Amino acid sequence: MILYGLKTCDTCRKALKALPEAVFVDVRAEGVPPEIRAAAVGRFGAALVNTRSTTWRGxxxxxxxxxxxxxxxxxPTVMKRPLIVAGEAMWLGWSKDIATDLEGRT
Structure with missing residues (x-):
């Protein structure tokens, strides 16, 4: 399982704490691989862009x-986060529903 996010993002930290075996990729430092980016856009569309972010406003x-x-x-910091990838499955953001869905997958 790979968690794409920012190391300074509180939501990403919560997700990483709940998914201790996930590999963390800081999108500011490493970006999002093209194949993951394309699959995420295909799955989430415009919802992948965080229009409330500081990056977006700038x-x-x-x-x-x-x-x-x-x-x-x-x-890459304009992406909503975290983006969690496990094989072909993807989740965007962090909520109780996502946490429940991912329980036991790590």
Whole structure:
């Protein structure tokens, strides 16, 4: 299981604490691999972009109009997080429902 997020994100820290065996990838330092990014955009679409983030607020209109995959490739911190990947399965964000769904998968 791989958890894509930011090491400074409280939500990512909660998810990582609940999933101690998950491998953590800091998207600011390492980005999101193209194949994972494409699969996540295919699954979550525009919901993958965090329009409430500081990164989003700092973008100009031309950057905001980019397709989600390109936007996240150029500005990985605009991705909603955490993105949790286990094989072909993906989860976006961290909630009680996701925690329950992932229980026992690590």
């Amino acid at each position: 973008l100009d209109d031309s950057a905001r109009s980019l397709p989600a995959e390109t936007l996240i490739a150029e500005h």
